[in-house]
Amino acid sequence: MIKIKPLLGVALLFIANHALADEKNESAGSLSMGATRVIYRAQEKEAAMPIMNHTHLTYLIQSWIEDKNGIRAKEFVVTPPLFQLKSQKNSQLRMVAVGNLPQDRESVYYLISKAIPPTPEENKNMLQLAIKTRMKLFYRPEGLQGSPEQSAVSLIWQCNNDNIKIINNSDYSVVIAKLATAAKSVTTDKVMDLIKGGLVPAKDSVTVRFICQSNSQIRYAVMNDFGGITDKLTATLQ
Structure with missing residues (x-):
């Protein structure tokens, strides 16, 4: 499983290509994704990615699909695109192909998810960091040759x-x-x-x-x- 957590620093947004974990950070706990990649088989109506919140906080989760150039892809939609994931709760991101995609080869896109922590009521000036994860999404048409x-x-x-x-x-x-x-x-x-x-x-x-x-x-x-x-x-x- 991928695990991600808030990190201390001066940037408002930390972009992580690989997920990070720190079991000692009791205040942060961890968020986890159900896999390291998405395999979207064209014969299926959608692909799903579980996401779990093991922390005591409620996170705002924002998700979308990008192409290899980092541009938001019109070929896919993610639902829900924005939602609250409460403490100790699980949810699923669902990806649906809505555009024209090559049918003679596998295409690769990227699922982006940003987890935004709440601002502490006792200190609204505290620096809070969002975590942005990026994982490959393989769109696999039917009838491809080989394996x-x-x-x-x-x-x-x-x-x-x-x-x-x-x-x-x-x-x-x-x-x-x-x-x-x-x-x-x-x-x-x-x-x-x-x-x-x-x-x-x-x-x-x-x-x-x-x-x-x-x-x-x-x-x-x-x-x-x-x-x-x-x-x-x-x-x-x-």
């Missing part, structure tokens, strides 16, 4: 002057979690920096600065539909 597992295996890796081009010709998007050559190895957090969000979109490619050598082996792992990291895979750099 997410096969897509991970079929990636094409090309080495050119210490740049690795990752080509994904499949119908499914792939999220790289670990990456290693004989000369270099990086962890999940670093991969997310090297490759924006680790994402190699369906029928697309990305290029990453990485020490490599043609005809050598590259080892990698990907994230599955549940946010887990698969066993390491190997491929030959072209």
Whole structure:
């Protein structure tokens, strides 16, 4: 589960790409989401994301969908877009596709949720921080060829002057979690920096600065539909 909490600081808004937790913060407690990503299967009328408030506070939750450029997406609506989540209560965010989306490949959008804490009655001048979380939403049409597992295996890796081009010709998007050559190895957090969000979109490619050598082996792992990291895979750099 993802856990998020208010943090001390000088900014009014803290944007977290990865959820944060602090069990010692008794005053804040934690909010949690039911998964690390949304898989929206086109044959379903909607996709849902549970959200739980384990704190003693009532939070105002605001949610929407963005595209890869951070622009609000007209292809989806989130309900409820704005609501109060009371202490120790659970709710669900429901996402409905309302626009024209590609049917020959998986599309990737982002679910944004902002949790706004109440202002303490005893100190209205106290600095209160909102927490903004961002998670991938995969829209998966019916009838796609292959599977997410096969897509991970079929990636094409090309080495050119210490740049690795990752080509994904499949119908499914792939999220790289670990990456290693004989000369270099990086962890999940670093991969997310090297490759924006680790994402190699369906029928697309990305290029990453990485020490490599043609005809050598590259080892990698990907994230599955549940946010887990698969066993390491190997491929030959072209």
